[in-house]
Amino acid sequence: MTPSTLGVGILGAGPVTQAIHLPTLARLTDVFHVVRVMDVDPAVAESVAGRVGAAWTADVDELLADEEVQIVVICSPHQFHAEQVVAACRAGKRAILCEKPFAMSKAQAEEIATVAAETRTPIIVGAMHTFDPGWLAAKAHWDDLITTSHTIRYSIVLPPNPRFEDFATEVATRPQWPAADRNDPDVAAGMIYGGIMGLAIHDLPLVRAFCPDFTDVEVLSCTLPYPAGYLVNLRVGQKDVQVSAVNSHSWEPEWTVEAIGDSSALRIDFSPSYVQAGSATAVIRRGWESEVYGPYAYNGYEGEWRFLAELARGTAEPLDITELIHDLTFALEVADKSAAAVREATAAANEKVMA
Amino acid sequence: MTARLTVSASSDADSEGRIGQALAALPMSLHPGGEDADLVGLAGGTDWVSAAVRAIDAGARGVLVVDPTPAEVRALRGSTVPVVLDGRWTYNPAVLDSVSAFTARNDAESLIEVRADVPVGSDLDRVLLSQLALIRTAIAPVVELSFDRCNSRGWDARGTLESGARVALAAILTDALEPAASLRIIKPDDAVRLTVPDPATARPGHVVVSSAGGATLLVTKWESAHRVAWRTLHRLVTSEQLGTDLLGFEHDVELVRGGRTALSAA
Numbered sequence: 001m002t003p004s005t006l007g008v009g010i011l012g013a014g015p016v017t018q019a020i021h022l023p024t025l026a027r028l029t030d031v032f033h034v035v036r037v038m039d040v041d042p043a044v045a046e047s048v049a050g051r052v053g054a055a056w057t058a059d060v061d062e063l064l065a066d067e068e069v070q071i072v073v074i075c076s077p078h079q080f081h082a083e084q085v086v087a088a089c090r091a092g093k094r095a096i097l098c099e100k101p102f103a104m105s106k107a108q109a110e111e112i113a114t115v116a117a118e119t120r121t122p123i124i125v126g127a128m129h130t131f132d133p134g135w136l137a138a139k140a141h142w143d144d145l146i147t148t149s150h151t152i153r154y155s156i157v158l159p160p161n162p163r164f165e166d167f168a169t170e171v172a173t174r175p176q177w178p179a180a181d182r183n184d185p186d187v188a189a190g191m192i193y194g195g196i197m198g199l200a201i202h203d204l205p206l207v208r209a210f211c212p213d214f215t216d217v218e219v220l221s222c223t224l225p226y227p228a229g230y231l232v233n234l235r236v237g238q239k240d241v242q243v244s245a246v247n248s249h250s251w252e253p254e255w256t257v258e259a260i261g262d263s264s265a266l267r268i269d270f271s272p273s274y275v276q277a278g279s280a281t282a283v284i285r286r287g288w289e290s291e292v293y294g295p296y297a298y299n300g301y302e303g304e305w306r307f308l309a310e311l312a313r314g315t316a317e318p319l320d321i322t323e324l325i326h327d328l329t330f331a332l333e334v335a336d337k338s339a340a341a342v343r344e345a346t347a348a349a350n351e352k353v354m355a
Numbered sequence: 356m357t358a359r360l361t362v363s364a365s366s367d368a369d370s371e372g373r374i375g376q377a378l379a380a381l382p383m384s385l386h387p388g389g390e391d392a393d394l395v396g397l398a399g400g401t402d403w404v405s406a407a408v409r410a411i412d413a414g415a416r417g418v419l420v421v422d423p424t425p426a427e428v429r430a431l432r433g434s435t436v437p438v439v440l441d442g443r444w445t446y447n448p449a450v451l452d453s454v455s456a457f458t459a460r461n462d463a464e465s466l467i468e469v470r471a472d473v474p475v476g477s478d479l480d481r482v483l484l485s486q487l488a489l490i491r492t493a494i495a496p497v498v499e500l501s502f503d504r505c506n507s508r509g510w511d512a513r514g515t516l517e518s519g520a521r522v523a524l525a526a527i528l529t530d531a532l533e534p535a536a537s538l539r540i541i542k543p544d545d546a547v548r549l550t551v552p553d554p555a556t557a558r559p560g561h562v563v564v565s566s567a568g569g570a571t572l573l574v575t576k577w578e579s580a581h582r583v584a585w586r587t588l589h590r591l592v593t594s595e596q597l598g599t600d601l602l603g604f605e606h607d608v609e610l611v612r613g614g615r616t617a618l619s620a621a
């Protein structure tokens with residue numbers, strides 16, 4: 001820690017703070033130091049703060065009032081994100097990193113935009129793959145793939161999070177999820193909505209990058225796999241899109257995004273969440289030839305923090321917040337329509353069983 | 356000693372199905388023959404069924420059809436001559452080697468994904484039949500099929516198996532990717548993944564079975580699908596068996612007709 005490093009304050013000190021952000025910050029000690037950690041559970045706040053020699057509190061206002069806190073990172077559960085982003089803007093912080101999703105409605109997102117414009121606070125959302133050097137390299141080399149791609153695929157085979165959290169750190173607390181009856185249409189719809197807004201949301205901004213007509217969303221079908229996940233076939237403008245994820249204990253995690261056209265195609269394989277395993281690898285194929293970008297030495301978590309430092313120091317242009325709002329409204333629309341489709345399909349299947 | 360059978364093939368069957376290469380790779384079992392050859396290789400164009408009937412009437416003891424187009428096969432039903440349908444992917448040795456791993460995981464909680472990357476301008480009907488044949492061979496026949504979308508770039512469809520397993524079927528028409536098919540089953544605790552390249556070469560398919568304990572790559576075999584198809588026909592003829600290709604094909608053709616009707620009605 002030197003006076004020249006940027007002071008970080010953390011709201012919410014669960015597994016994401018412990019396994020993602022603190023290990024990332026440990027790679028960037030020449031840029032940042034953690035000043036204060038806040039969690040509603042004082043024991044968690046104290047123990048996590050103790051790991052990095054920071055002060056702790058159970059009070060949001062106390063953290064925001066701390067002048068040494070220049071950058072705020074919001075890692076509380078999603079329902080608190082919007083109000084905490086607004087409060088951090090109002091507290092005059094230099095930059096904010098909010099874990100995804102940064103709001104749960106368009107109205108909330110617009111409120112954030114208004115306040116951020118007023119206070120001139122740069123905000124980024126922790127959609128780490130948008131900062132992954134593999135993705136950025138692909139973006140620099142894909143030529144006209146935005147126009148020529150016709151088929152977009154976004155597929156995740158997700159291992160249990162603790163497997164990777166435990167590689168990344170020693171986690172102090174872990175939430176428990178109650179089991180629910182997925183034959184209940186509302187439960188099924190809730191699982192899909194949660195899956196899209198909690199997991200798919202990571203790379204829906206990447207999908208949207210290939211869908212200029214992203215407001216024209218039609219869900220063709222939605223399937224709820226076992227034990228959880230989603231498989232959604234969509235038409236987005238002229239693009240044929242499939243977004244899928246399955247939770248599995250199998251030993252082959254997968255996290256890929258593909259954009260495919262007649263004569264060129266991009267495939268990106270991301271490294272697993274939580275661990276510092278380097279960047280994604282992007283392959284642009286044109287028939288029998290391919291260009292490979294990455295893996296680079298650091299991943300999107302480090303990428304987002306590096307960008308945050310540039311924002312706080314005024315050496316990078318802030319992101320256009322309307323793009324973040326578009327990312328959110330696109331995700332909300334996919335989530336709403338997919339949940340409605342699975343609710344209907346589950347109810348129809350129940351009726352068939354009754355008949 | 357292996358019984359050596361003679362083979363004749365039309366030139367389009369030869370070029371589509373690389374029959375000359377398959378024979379060259381099975382010199383003890385097969386040998387080029389003339390009009391009265393034991394086995395006949397046919398291209399799978401529109402009139403392949405009548406060509407097969409003619410070959411059988413003329414005395415052929417076995418018939419192999421390369422990449423058959425949808426057709427009514429009733430005329431072949433009563434025949435005692437084996438007919439092997441050499442679709443794009445089914446005879447890749449990796450497919451046959453994947454069967455036990457797939458079938459052990461085929462139940463109502465399974466999600467099966469199958470995807471075909473094929474060149475722009477491919478005959479969609481044939482691709483679909485090859486895709487259904489792949490699922491049928493590796494796991495079980497698809498019993499219900501409906502299309503979410505089907506256009507000049509490919510399709511997304513959903514199906515179910517008798518077990519209740521759900522299947523997502525996709526085809527993507529592109530010249531950017533190597534032609535290939537992939538099939539995977541994902542379960543809460545484990546998964547099986549099969550990739551099958553185009554049959555034009557002996558590039559191997561791969562099967563990976565993975566669970567919480569790790570992932571295992573099954574034995575890799577550099578044998579072309581066409582060679583396996585011809586070996587199969589040889590075995591069926593010499594052991595006086597019929598094989599199940601025609602029955603399976605008939606089932607799939609009926610399913611596709613139903614699916615297409617549902618699609619156009621939607």
Ligand SMILES: NC(=O)c1ccc[n+]([C@@H]2O[C@H](COP(=O)([O-])OP(=O)(O)OC[C@H]3O[C@@H](n4cnc5c(N)ncnc54)[C@H](O)[C@@H]3O)[C@@H](O)[C@H]2O)c1
Pocket residue numbers: 011012013014015016017020038039040041044074075076077078080099100101126127128173174175198273274
């Ligand atoms: N970027 C990624 O890879 C990634 C991965 C998983 C989750 N996430 C996101 O990160 C966030 C945190 O995830 P998690 O798994 O650590 O969540 P969690 O719910 O397990 O933990 C959140 C922590 O916040 C605390 N908390 C609860 N209410 C609070 C409040 N009002 N203010 C401050 N703290 C509060 C809880 O006590 C808990 O310690 C979520 O928004 C999630 O969507 C991101």
